[in-house]
Amino acid sequence: MSWDFDSVIIGAGVIGLAIARALGSKGQSVLVLERNGAFGEETSSRNSEVIHAGIYYKKDSLKARLCVEGKTLLYDYCDANHIPHNRIEKLIVATSDEELATLDAISQAAAANGVTDLQRLTKAEALSLEPHLFCTGALLSPSTGIIDTHQYMLSLVGDIESLGGQIAFNAPFDKAEAIAGGFRISSGETELTARNLVNAAGLGAQKAAEKIKPTVPFEIPARYLAKGTYFTAHIKSPFSKLIYPVPNTASLGIHVTLDMAGQIRFGPDQEWVKDINYDLDPTRADAFYDAIRRYYPDLGENSLVPAYTGIRPKLQHPGGAVRDFQISGPKDHGNEGLVLLFGMESPGLTSSLAIGSYVEQLLCE
Secondary structure: OOOOEEEEEEOOOHHHHHHHHHHHHOOOOEEEEOOOOOOOOOHHHOOOOEEOOOOOOOOOOHHHHHHHHHHHHHHHHHHHHOOOEEOOOEEEEEOOHHHHHHHHHHHHHHHHOOOOOOEEEEHHHHHHHOOOOOOOEEEEEOOOEEEOHHHHHHHHHHHHHHOOOEEEOOOOOOEEEEEOOEEEEEEOOEEEEEEEEEEOOHHHHHHHHHOEEOOOOOOOOOOEEEEEEEEEEOOOOOOOOEEEEOOOOOOOOOEEEEOOOOOEEEEOOOEEEOOOOOOOOHHHHHHHHHHHHOOOOOOOOOOEEEEEEEEEEEOOOOOOOOOOOEEEOHHHHOOOOEEEEEOOOOOHHHHHHHHHHHHHHHHHO
16 A cells, blocks of 8 residues: 555644654654644743653663663754753752651662752752752762754754655644554545554643554553743843752652743743643742742742743643653554554653654654
């Protein structure tokens, strides 16, 4: 049979674009279907823009493996393609003596994941790096950085197009049906065929999966939405590095990041929601002041300014244990040429190039 495309990818977020680039680099003809009018308009553009080191994730999990691998690939890609980025480093700070033991546990978990560059700092050593900080001790992560996410995705789009791939905007995925050796796919009034179908729809991954008629039924995991709010401040940043508190079970806490222009950002917090809504509630700043002053006591009254919100597609339910990425290939669900990605939250940006390679390998097994 003559196929319109070798592979169709649902979703032009950073992960969908990285997958399309990986498949295109192997000589495949690819089409990316994006329901919005531009790439990366959802989770990919509403995050902290941090290149993570791979510290927090469970040993041998996809998050750990793909983050550590993806970090190196992403730095190399940025260097080769002149993508604005900065290995700005990160301090993970304890703000009580009780949290010092948690720093040791974090360091041990990071080493198990292959992150061997963490440095344990005393209070004095941490304050010598960041004089405005309050802490009882800290970990320094030299390989944590920041990236201009828009420029990175724009470069991926250029790669896809230079490899002969196509991206269709305002093209929602309507349905797909497995046929002999591939899939018949519908988007609006357009019908096309492809050997492979990759569901990288992010927040819409579960709904997209429901529209695929497979030869073998597969289980669609439940999606839970975690909304995060960010604030900024019209002040010169008192910090030169990223500042993260010791994390809790569901998030990395309200942390300090900087963008490529040096503008300070605080967040995100975490709010479990039922629907996708990016409205920002300025009263959430009340809780920010208390959280931030644990490590930055000089934060002034009424200094926080609303910035933006983002929503993560989580597989863990509120109060549940942290869940890994779920990337299912033909050997997992029995459908040749189909890859399903669920729960693609942080560290998805850092892991994106490694995820692209991983999906390409699943389709070529």
